[in-house]
Amino acid sequence: METLLQEARRQTSDAGVGALLDRILAEPRLHARLINSLSRMEYVGARKMVKARHIDSLDNAGMQHLLEEVGHALRLKRAAIKVNGGSDEGIETYATEHTLAGDAGEGYLQGVDRGCEGLLTGLGLSEPKRSEVNYVLSSLAIEVRAEAFYPVYEEALQRAGAPFSVRSILSDELRHLEEMTTAIAEHLPEGGEAIIEAALKLEDQCFRRWISALRDSLD
Numbered sequence: 001m002e003t004l005l006q007e008a009r010r011q012t013s014d015a016g017v018g019a020l021l022d023r024i025l026a027e028p029r030l031h032a033r034l035i036n037s038l039s040r041m042e043y044v045g046a047r048k049m050v051k052a053r054h055i056d057s058l059d060n061a062g063m064q065h066l067l068e069e070v071g072h073a074l075r076l077k078r079a080a081i082k083v084n085g086g087s088d089e090g091i092e093t094y095a096t097e098h099t100l101a102g103d104a105g106e107g108y109l110q111g112v113d114r115g116c117e118g119l120l121t122g123l124g125l126s127e128p129k130r131s132e133v134n135y136v137l138s139s140l141a142i143e144v145r146a147e148a149f150y151p152v153y154e155e156a157l158q159r160a161g162a163p164f165s166v167r168s169i170l171s172d173e174l175r176h177l178e179e180m181t182t183a184i185a186e187h188l189p190e191g192g193e194a195i196i197e198a199a200l201k202l203e204d205q206c207f208r209r210w211i212s213a214l215r216d217s218l219d
């Protein structure tokens with residue numbers, strides 16, 4: 001798993017994310033819309049969780065994971081308002097015009113979700129097991145990226161002297177990643193590594209699409 005994490009970190013810096021963030025952070029109104037996009041992505045992640053989790057498998061850790069993702073969405077929304085000069089003008093909702101490449105950000109999550117679903121067809125899983133394994137696999141891929149992305153974002157926030165930090169979100173994501181790593185080993189005891197690698201590969205394609213949409217939105 002450590003090698004996979006290092007690979008995701010390398011891909012995140014290769015994608016020129018730090019430099020792109022510096023450009024966005026230099027303009028508070030653009031930055032506020034980016035934070036609102038991240039908030040939307042956290043919200044869509046939580047909504048997917050609500051839909052995927054089955055009543056027979058939703059436990060204490062599952063509820064905490066859900067609550068924390070909604071919490072990330074709220075904390076980022078409040079950070080966006082702070083950066084926007086204390087007002088939510090222009091970032092009221094998660095609509096396209098209130099976000100920066102927000103549709104592409106949501107597309108990232110949909111792409112990972114659908115891609116993981118595709119990887120699991122052929123394993124002959126039936127419901128509710130199929131949704132449950134898809135939740136674990138797609139969450140794992142997304143948490144690996146969160147673990148690579150948030151530190152790059154945190155550094156950019158510090159360089160720009162931004163009035164908030166994403167350190168506490170990152171520490172939640174690290175715990176989620178550990179939980180998903182344990183869960184995937186239980187769900188996919190055989191051939192799990194190959195499926196995880198394929199999931200991370202497709203996640204990387206989705207991530208690159210989102211980053212290039214973000215870049216295009218500045219032109």
Ligand SMILES: [Fe+2]
Pocket residue numbers: 042068069072173
């Ligand atoms: Fe999160």
Ligand SMILES: [Fe+2]
Pocket residue numbers: 069143172173176
């Ligand atoms: Fe998370």
